[in-house]
Amino acid sequence: MxxxxxxxxxxxxxxxxxxxxxxxxxxxxxxxxxxxxxxxxxxxxxxxxxxxxxxxxxxxxxxxxxxxxxxxxVLRNLDSALDTIADDRGTPGGVLRINADKGAARLMLCRIMPAYLDQYPKVELDLVSEGRLVDIVEQGFDAGVRLAEAVPQDMIAVRLGDDFRFLAVASPDYVNRFGAPNTPDDLHRHRCIRQRLPSGKRYRWEFEKRGQEIALDPPGALTLNDNDLIAEAAVHGLGIAYVPETAAWDHLAAGRLVPVLEDWCPPDSGLMLYYPGHRHVPAALRALIDLVKATRSRAGAD
The missing domain is CATH 1.10.10.10 (Winged helix-like DNA-binding domain superfamily/Winged helix DNA-binding domain)
Incomplete structure (x- = not known):
């Protein structure tokens, strides 16, 4: 046969x-x-x-x-074996598959990948952006990028960026019409734009100030499942949004959004590049890890 x-x-x-x-x-x-x-x-x-x-x-x-x-x-071991001999070529090459959420993917494209792809032109980057957290080994990814709190405990993690925070934002027009909340409890008297997580649950807004922690599901007539759309909705005056600061950067810089409750939105653990520790690290991934570490080292020296 x-x-x-x-x-x-x-x-x-x-x-x-x-x-x-x-x-x-x-x-x-x-x-x-x-x-x-x-x-x-x-x-x-x-x-x-x-x-x-x-x-x-x-x-x-x-x-x-x-x-x-x-x-x-068997297939994973075969990939590792081929990666091992590929390291002998000297210059990293092949396909590097990375899973990240949208904000993390944006950060990598802005701050990391231009230099990486310039230095290693033989690498083909396959960057998959999705909201749900996946098993990167099972799904065939070399690495993932998520907030530190979401990284599985059996993974090796390398800090990717600065401290990260969610920020409550609203348009200047909304603040002029309805005022700004002074405490998280004030949100119950405001229009809020809520977020639907990939699991189907709504995201609870979490605030902290001087050791006092508050988590709530605020009222609102609009629920979306994408941080960029939530920020855009806030720009149009549809309510107060609570999004990763990266999703609001451009709007804040242009004055289309302003922060509210900023003293209740402290920085939290940042984004991490993570990968399985029990497998051979491909040359393309090793080069990315080294670049990330070098970039952070230079930033710390500045």
Whole structure:
């Protein structure tokens, strides 16, 4: 019996992970029909149905799930082995996959990546921005960027930026019409723009001043799930927003937004670049880590 090729097994792992022939085909750079044909051939070779197919979705069968569980460590070890010998080339290259939320991705694109891609032109950066927190190992990422409090405990973390804070903001017109709150409790008498988290829950606004901590779900007629949209809504006078300061930078600088309750919004732990400590660190990621450390070292010396 002809054994399946490594390429077909890798393709199966992508299809099973994406649960979509279309998305898997896009990632693999092949046509959907060609990928479907490869999966049928793979099933014939192993003598088992590995994928459940419908007109709308695809999912692994019980046999497919067992094969996927066994394939994961093998494929990751293979990637590590190839990364190890790739280090011998001297200049980092290959694909570097990073998962980050939108604000973290923006920070990296502004402060880190221009210098990094200039120094290492052979690296292909795949930066995926999404709100939900994912298992970077399971999803095939080399590293992630999140707030320190969100980094899994089994990861190695490198500080990426300065202290980070959420800031309550409103448009000058809103403040002129309704006044500014003096304490977080005053928000109950204001219009607030609330945030829906990827989990479906609403984000509770957290404030702290001289050891006093207050967390609340403020009233409001508008709920959004994107910090940039929330800041934009505040610019249009729709209420008070509570967003990462990075989402409001441009609007604050231009005077379209002003901070409120600023003394209740102290800085918190900053963004961290994190990666699994039990795996070989690819040369492209090692170069990024070194650049991040050097950038912070220079900033500290300034």
């Amino acid at each position: 002809e054994k399946p090729s490594l390429a077909d097994l890798e393709a199966f792992a992508v299809v099973a992970a994406e649960r979509s022939f279309r998305r898997a085909a896009d990632l693999l750079g092949v046509s959907r029909s060609a990928l479907s044909h490869r999966m049928k051939k793979l099933e014939e070779q192993v003598g088992l149905r590995l994928l459940n197919r419908t007109t709308r979705s695809v999912s692994p069968t019980d046999a497919g799930s067992r094969l996927l569980d066994q394939l994961g460590p």
